[in-house]
Amino acid sequence: MSTAPDYQGIEDPERALKYAVQHIRGDRAQIIEGIIEPVSPTWDHEAAAETIRDQIRSRARELGCVTGSGNLDLPGSSNWYVPDIAVVPAAQAKGAAALLPADTLLIVEVTSESNGDTDRVVKRKRYAEYHAPLYLVVDRQEKSVTLYSEPGQLGYTRADGPHPFGARIHLPEPFNLDLDTSELT
Numbered sequence: 787m788s789t790a791p792d793y794q795g796i797e798d799p800e801r802a803l804k805y806a807v808q809h810i811r812g813d814r815a816q817i818i819e820g821i822i823e824p825v826s827p828t829w830d831h832e833a834a835a836e837t838i839r840d841q842i843r844s845r846a847r848e849l850g851c852v853t854g855s856g857n858l859d860l861p862g863s864s865n866w867y868v869p870d871i872a873v874v875p876a877a878q879a880k881g882a883a884a885l886l887p888a889d890t891l892l893i894v895e896v897t898s899e900s901n902g903d904t905d906r907v908v909k910r911k912r913y914a915e916y917h918a919p920l921y922l923v924v925d926r927q928e929k930s931v932t933l934y935s936e937p938g939q940l941g942y943t944r945a946d947g948p949h950p951f952g953a954r955i956h957l958p959e960p961f962n963l964d965l966d967t968s969e970l971t
Contacts, residue, residue, distance in 0.1 A: 804859065804866050818904055820864035827870070827898065834896045834924055835870045837969045842892070845961050846873045851891060857884035858893075860916050867909065870896045870924075887918035891960060896924040910934060914941045920957065924970065931955050931967050 803817060814825040827835075839853055846853050851873050858867045866884070871894035878889050887893065893913055895905040905923055913921045914937035921934040921942065932947030933955055949955050951970040957963050 800862070800864060803864060814868055816868040817864055817866040818901075818908060823901070825868045827896075831870075831896055831898055831926070834926060834970055835894065837967075838894050838896075838922070838924060838965065839871050841965050842871075842873060842957070842961065842963070845963050846891075849873075849891070849960055850876055852876050852879050854879070856882075858887055858890070859884040860887065860912055863912070865912055867912075869893045887913050887916035890918050892920040892922065892957065893918050894922045894924065897926050897928075899927065902927050911941050914938065920961075922955075922957075922965075924967075926970075929971070931965070931970070933957065 803820070803822075806822075815822050816825055817823070843853055853871055853873050855868055855870055856872060856874070856879065858869060858872065860867065867887075871892075872885075872890045873892040874885055874890050878885060895909055897905045902925065906925065910921060910923070914934070917937050919935065919937065923932045923934070925931065925948065928948065929951045930948035931951070931953070932945055932949070934942035934945050935958065936943040946955065949967070952968045954964045954966055957965060
């Protein structure tokens with residue numbers, strides 16, 4: 787089982803920054819390229835995430851996984867992400883404060899006006915670098931969905947999309963299911 791390191795005993799700046807973010811009271815926060823950003827999605831944003839979560843939840847359970855928005859650490863970088871949805875094996879999630887992107891089966895980010903480029907560009911690059919096998923971007927500004935797969939050194943080597951809201955998009959193994967995006971419109 788690979789989990790993110792424990793940041794007790796904070797001798798270096800990366801560890802100190804990540805320790806501080808984990809201990810913020812109140813709102814959740816993530817670190818994007820060294821900048822602490824609060825995670826406070828709108829209800830419209832949450833509705834889009836719920837549309838996807840509802841469609842993958844039963845298959846995730848069949849696979850022995852949980853769906854959530856728990857912490858993802860990117861060791862060796864000044865990044866600590868809180869994805870809109872991550873599908874992770876239940877055994878790895880149990881007792882973990884944070885996991886690595888490579889521990890996930892799927893990560894879903896829903897864009898917002900204020901940080902759409904972060905999801906489209908920065909997180910896409912970083913999730914590939916940290917070996918997240920599947921990354922789905924629900925782009926509310928462009929009204930499209932794109933599935934990235936096959937992470938490589940320079941990013942994802944495969945993109946399925948962008949597909950307009952209303953289209954079906956196939957999640958490959960281990961999911962092997964089609965997402966209906968018509969409710970996202």
